[in-house]
Amino acid sequence: MPDRALEFDRVSKRYGDIVALDAVSFEVRPGELYGFVGSNGAGKTTAMRIALGVLAADGGEVRYAGSPVTHATRTRIGYMPEERGLYPKMKVLDQLVYLAELHGLAPNEAHRNAEYWIGKLGLTERRRDEVLKLSLGNQQRVQLAAALVHDPAVLVLDEPFSGLDPLAVDVMSQVLRDKASTGVPVVFSSHQLDLVERLCDRVGIIRSGRMVASGSVTELTADAATQLSVRAPRAQPGWAATLPWVRVVSDSGSETVLELESGADDQAVLAAALATGPVTEFSRRRPTLTELFRNVVSDNGAEREGAGA
Incomplete structure (x- = not known):
């Protein structure tokens, strides 16, 4: 049986001087939930419409099970547009x-x-x-x-969770998990990054028409700077702001999240926190997909090409 993956191979699209897609490549594997995320106008919908044949690519190819997607193949794709259809x-x-x-x-x-x-x-x-x-x-x-309804072999969904209440999100999430468990590749876009992180096997991030990251969240954050979560309920606001080699990521009062530069001493951070009063939690923390997204789509974000794509 051929590999039933959905592949985007260097797919490009221009509108005059505007580059909508610039040699976009990624793969959605059989039985995989793949989150396709990016800012508005990044190229997500354009890529999906090319897979559906609504738009023609200027270059590159979309393949399913190793063969170019044709009209016959597209009848086997389940598509959910962002706009009601x-x-x-x-x-x-x-x-x-x-x-x-x-x-x-x-x-x-x-x-x-x-x-x-x-x-x-x-x-x-x-x-x-x-x-x-x-x-x-x-x-x-x-x-x-x-x-x-037509028992598709591939699912391509554009913002499927938009406007849903939490109960409906749970229902739809389970439907997508069940569908993927039958070997169907499922790709969907969403701005709800916490949901994407919880639901998806892998994630692709697109910025200005270019894929800048692809892989599991664990893979994509493997090289991220060390973060610490510190809970010191009696600490004075801003207690960590002057610590050397430390950047304050967030400070909600009850929890302070810190990013340590290379060579920083986490025990010195703990000592500083204890000096403010009792510390109820002190733990290493993995960056969230939202934090990763902000980093890679910002002008200063380092591009990380196609890990696992």
């Missing part, structure tokens, strides 16, 4: 059946799949409602059902 006056069930049939499913199978995803996504009581009468969160659930 539903018929607002169609009823939920009718719409999902219609979309399943457009992808080639027989009427009975289309009905069976539509009912399955309606139940799975908690839409049973809304199945006869017109889409325009649904809340934005329920419309988002219907949009995901539309991407799944």
Whole structure:
């Protein structure tokens, strides 16, 4: 069986003088949840639209299972656009059946799949409602059902968690995990970086049309400076600001997060914290995806090309 990975191989796209994608390469492996993140206008949606054939690349290639993506391949991709792509006056069930049939499913199978995803996504009581009468969160659930109803071999989702309440986020997260567990490559973009960090096997960060990092969060933060989390509830505000070789990342009052430069003595930091009063926690801390993102997309952020891509 061929490797059922979705590959972007040096994909480029320009709009006049604007470079939307600059030789973008990354791979979404079978059974993997891949988070594709970047600032607004970084190129995420352009890359996804090229994979779907909505846009043509100026250079490079998108492949699935080792072969170039064709029209036939694209019928096997489940796509969820950031903008709602539903018929607002169609009823939920009718719409999902219609979309399943457009992808080639027989009427009975289309009905069976539509009912399955309606139940799975908690839409049973809304199945006869017109889409325009649904809340934005329920419309988002219907949009995901539309991407799944034809049993796709690949999932490409643009901001699937936008506008969802925490319960709906949990439902959608589990659906994506379940789908990936069947061997389907799943790639999605999101600005909710804490969710991406929690959910995804690997993450790709794009900046100004270029991939600047790709890999697991652990891999991407492996070379990051040492951080310490210090809880000293009686400490005076700003107690760590004058320590040498130390940068204050955040100070909430109850917790101070510090970044140590090479050669800094963490025991000297502990002694300074104890001088302010009791210390209830003193531990090393891994930078979050949000902190990593801020670093690599900033003008001064060091680019880290394609670890694990």
